[in-house]
Amino acid sequence: MKRLAADPAIDGIELRLDHLDSGRNSDQILEITGLVNQAYAAASDKILIATVRTGKEGGEASYTAAEYLRLLGSLIRYSRMDLIDLEVSRGEAILAPLVEAAHTAGIGVIMSSHNFSETPDSAVLRETLELERKLGGDILKLAVMPRKASDVARLLLVTAEAREAGLGPLVTMAMGPLGSISRVSGGIFGSALTFAMSGTASAPGQMAVEDVKRSLGLFSV
Numbered sequence: 001m002k003r004l005a006a007d008p009a010i011d012g013i014e015l016r017l018d019h020l021d022s023g024r025n026s027d028q029i030l031e032i033t034g035l036v037n038q039a040y041a042a043a044s045d046k047i048l049i050a051t052v053r054t055g056k057e058g059g060e061a062s063y064t065a066a067e068y069l070r071l072l073g074s075l076i077r078y079s080r081m082d083l084i085d086l087e088v089s090r091g092e093a094i095l096a097p098l099v100e101a102a103h104t105a106g107i108g109v110i111m112s113s114h115n116f117s118e119t120p121d122s123a124v125l126r127e128t129l130e131l132e133r134k135l136g137g138d139i140l141k142l143a144v145m146p147r148k149a150s151d152v153a154r155l156l157l158v159t160a161e162a163r164e165a166g167l168g169p170l171v172t173m174a175m176g177p178l179g180s181i182s183r184v185s186g187g188i189f190g191s192a193l194t195f196a197m198s199g200t201a202s203a204p205g206q207m208a209v210e211d212v213k214r215s216l217g218l219f220s221v
Contacts (some may be wrong), residue, residue, distance in 0.1 A: 024063070115145060142155065
């Protein structure tokens with residue numbers, strides 16, 4: 001954490017807490033909330049994002065709905081962070097109390113959708129963004145898997161149209177090698193931030209911090 005906090009190329013840090021595959025009892029939850037608070041203190045000048053993603057959502061952990069709700073609720077209540085990532089597929093019953101608690105605590109919500117098999121058509125992508133906003137997302141995120149170049153182009157077009165329509169802030173990306181261009185050019189189309197790896201990638205197609213920073217400079221975004 002100290003290395004990341006001291007790196008001027010990094011604007012924010014995402015804590016992928018699902019890699020701990022913990023948080024199913026009070027002691028584990030206390031440990032995780034403590035780790036988040038330590039990270040916040042160590043990287044006070046960075047944007048801190050807390051993310052818990054299950055295997056079905058492209059993550060590493062497996063939680064029941066009750067375990068997920070308890071862990072995320074505890075993180076929001078007892079930890080300091082700038083943003084928390086919530087998966088839109090969880091549905092309103094689980095998301096509504098978490099979004100309300102996050103906003104009460106002054107924490108922004110990244111409402112995410114990850115599709116690791118395909119890039120849905122434009123209408124579905126737009127509907128997903130609108131649902132993310134309806135469910136309380138402050139930042140709306142789409143991550144899709146392209147199978148051909150036109151999939152990447154379609155995602156970027158939907159991003160640009162959504163920004164022009166005032167639907168945002170947005171974070172969109174096409175995953176995998178084919179989608180790498182979207183990670184460094186997305187800002188031109190309306191994507192507000194991009195993710196890069198420092199060590200091991202947490203999603204297909206993530207690029208190293210140094211490569212992303214250099215590419216963003218070339219695109220002047």
